[in-house]
Amino acid sequence: MFQAFEWNIPADQQHWKRLKEAVPKLKAIGVDNIWLPPGCKAQSAEGNGYDIYDLYDLGEFDQKGGKSTKWGPKEDLIELCKAAKENGIGVYWDAVLNHKAGADKTERCRVVEVDENDRNKETSEPYEIEG
Structure with missing residues (x-):
């Protein structure tokens, strides 16, 4: 598996294109999966x-200052996924679905504190936070 990203890749919206161009070389060296x-x-x-x-926006909608994501x-x-499939290379998506820090607004919600060793054990009464 080839990890196709790291923190300091340029934010030039060209990453998907660069990876598509690299697919034949990756296949030639025996890569059978890429991790996006x-x-x-x-x-x-x-x-x-x-x-x-x-x-749900993979670089399709004009929001947050543009259409593309950092990657393109x-x-x-x-097109990258098609090229990978044509070359017999699987594609894995790095999904962290609970990371929601990019919202436009916050809202009030009720929470409780929990024991650091047992998340089922509440250690406080419910209270409101802005989140």
């Missing part, structure tokens, strides 16, 4: 995908 970064729309154009704004537009992602 979280490609959802992030809080900013430079977001690595762990600051999710919209799980949805069309380029689809």
Whole structure:
């Protein structure tokens, strides 16, 4: 498996294209799977995908300052996946679905504190926070 991302990749919206171009070389050296970064729309154009704004926007909708994600537009992602499939390379998606730091607004919600060794054991009364 080839991990196709790291923290300092340029935010030039060309990553999906670069990977598509690399697919034949990856196949030639025996790579049978590629591991893609979280490609959802992030809080900013430079977001690595762990600051999710919209799980369903893979670089398709004009929001948060543009259409593309850091990695590129949805069309380029689809082309990358097609090229991988044509070359017998599987695609894995790095999904961290509980990372929701990219929201536009916050809201009040009730929470309780829990024991650090037993999350089923409440250690406080319910109270409100802004989250």
